[in-house]
Amino acid sequence: MANLARIATVTLNPALDQTAQATNFHTGRVNRVTSEHADAGGKGVNVASFLSAYGYPVVATGLLGRANLEPFEDLFAEKGITDRFVKVPGTTRVNVKLVDRIRELITEINFPGITADAESVSAVMETVLALADDGVRWFVLSGSLPTGVQTDTYRQMVEQLKARGCKVVLDTSGIPFDRALSARPHVVKPNIDELQEVVGSSLGTLEEIVTAARALADGAIELSVVSMRDRGALFVTSEAAVLAVPPKARIVSTVGAGDAMVAGITHGLLSGLSLPEIARLSTAFSLGALGELGPNMLPKEDIEAFAELVEVTELKIG
Ligand SMILES: Nc1ncnc2c1ncn2[C@@H]1O[C@H](COP(=O)(O)OP(=O)(O)OP(=O)(O)O)[C@@H](O)[C@H]1O
Ligand SMILES: [Mg+2]
Known part of the structure; x- marks a missing residue:
């Protein structure tokens, strides 16, 4: 590249x-x-x-x-x-x-x-x-x-x-996240706990999570990604919602799974990928981080192989 x-x-x-x-x-x-x-x-x-x-x-x-x-x-x-x-x-x-x-x-x-x-x-x-x-x-x-x-x-x-x-x-949490929402960052990546904290209610179903993600900053965020650990992540825009579920992974270290996802999302957006492709690749980035100690990633070939194993579903919500 x-x-x-x-x-x-x-x-x-x-x-x-x-x-x-x-x-x-x-x-x-x-x-x-x-x-x-x-x-x-x-x-x-x-x-x-x-x-x-x-x-x-x-x-x-x-x-x-x-x-x-x-x-x-x-x-x-x-x-x-x-x-x-x-x-x-x-x-x-x-x-x-x-x-x-x-x-x-x-x-x-x-x-x-x-x-x-x-x-x-x-x-x-x-x-x-x-x-x-x-x-x-x-x-x-x-x-x-x-x-x-x-x-x-x-x-x-x-x-x-x-x-x-x-x-x-x-990618932050609590009050700094809440405050920054009013400035409408292009992309946010709360995990489910961070999203629940900022919206002030518990979110059970995928529909509730997607609706809450869409409501952030009065709908002005271009892409909200809500990560849910081994349950995967939801990639939410005003028009679409995609669920990406990782395969069962061999976990060497959980350091930076969310950070790798942020890196993958940034790479996906910079590469002009579609939402399902961003969901797939950034989940593969996370898997790449889970398979290595510390903030290290498996090689590119492994990331691309992981991407094939991610289950990506477009949800019909809203
Ligand atoms: N135990 C796991 N098994 C498989 N995939 C996982 C696991 N934990 C995390 N992931 C993958 O990594 C993504 C991001 O992880 P997570 O939801 O834990 O982010 P986070 O809480 O923001 O993490 P961080 O502590 O790095 O900020 C998940 O959406 C999922 O794809
Ligand atoms: Mg995080």
């Missing part, structure tokens, strides 16, 4: 995922770790990794703590991601995942991360807008906001990027 478009991802709250295998893990006693693995990540960083693995030139920005930069810098070098992160004092948050293969349990311990000040956030905003002015047309804004960042930061970013004619894919 020649001349793929440049894509920028924004991660205001990256994380260092520290995965440790601890067989027969129990609380309240000493547990032995048999193997460990550290992944520089955070949602937008993962999206950047997946897109660069697929051949896109990717620029990643956001906030990173200076105290534990090295794993991030190593990742950017390894993946060929252009690093435009604003470096701030402190430690980027560390998420520990204790994987117990015997009991099939994953225990997570999430440390607090950096506290950002208004100047750092402004520096990220300036970087983002400079990238837009430099010709980047696609922006993926992903993940939560660290302490100290105003909840309407994504709203402002979406507004300013749209004013410059850029396409914005947003």
Whole structure:
């Protein structure tokens, strides 16, 4: 694929995922770790990794703590991601995942991360807008906001990027998601819990989910994708709704299944694919991420083979 478009991802709250295998893990006693693995990540960083693995030139920005930069810098070098992160004092948050293969349990311990000040956030905003002015047309804004960042930061970013004619894919949750909806990002990808939280009611049937997705921002979102873990995902526009169900997958790591889907959706839209094709391919991206440790994806051939196994159904709703 020649001349793929440049894509920028924004991660205001990256994380260092520290995965440790601890067989027969129990609380309240000493547990032995048999193997460990550290992944520089955070949602937008993962999206950047997946897109660069697929051949896109990717620029990643956001906030990173200076105290534990090295794993991030190593990742950017390894993946060929252009690093435009604003470096701030402190430690980027560390998420520990204790994987117990015997009991099939994953225990997570999430440390607090950096506290950002208004100047750092402004520096990220300036970087983002400079990238837009430099010709980047696609922006993926992903993940939560660290302490100290105003909840309407994504709203402002979406507004300013749209004013410059850029396409914005947003994957966040809670109040920052709710606030940003009024700026009408082009694409959103809540999981079912995040959608329920933002609409304030529980959604049982596919019809309820599609109706809620269509109602986001008074129907102004071009594409809303609601992911539902192993139940697949719904791809909803004002005119169509497509359900994509993955085959039973061998799961090596659940890190970044949703982020891989975001990468796949972005790739699908940039490639001008139809909605069912986007649904199929982005689900295959997720499967590709589930089959690899950390924010890594299986090779392109495997992704394309997975795509054939995804069950895609066009729903007649509304
Ligand atoms: N256990 C699983 N088996 C098969 N496919 C899965 C599984 N978990 C996730 N997927 C695939 O990945 C997609 C996205 O996963 P999920 O709904 O968990 O996203 P998410 O909650 O946003 O994840 P993330 O934690 O990365 O943000 C699903 O729609 C599905 O296609
Ligand atoms: Mg997600």
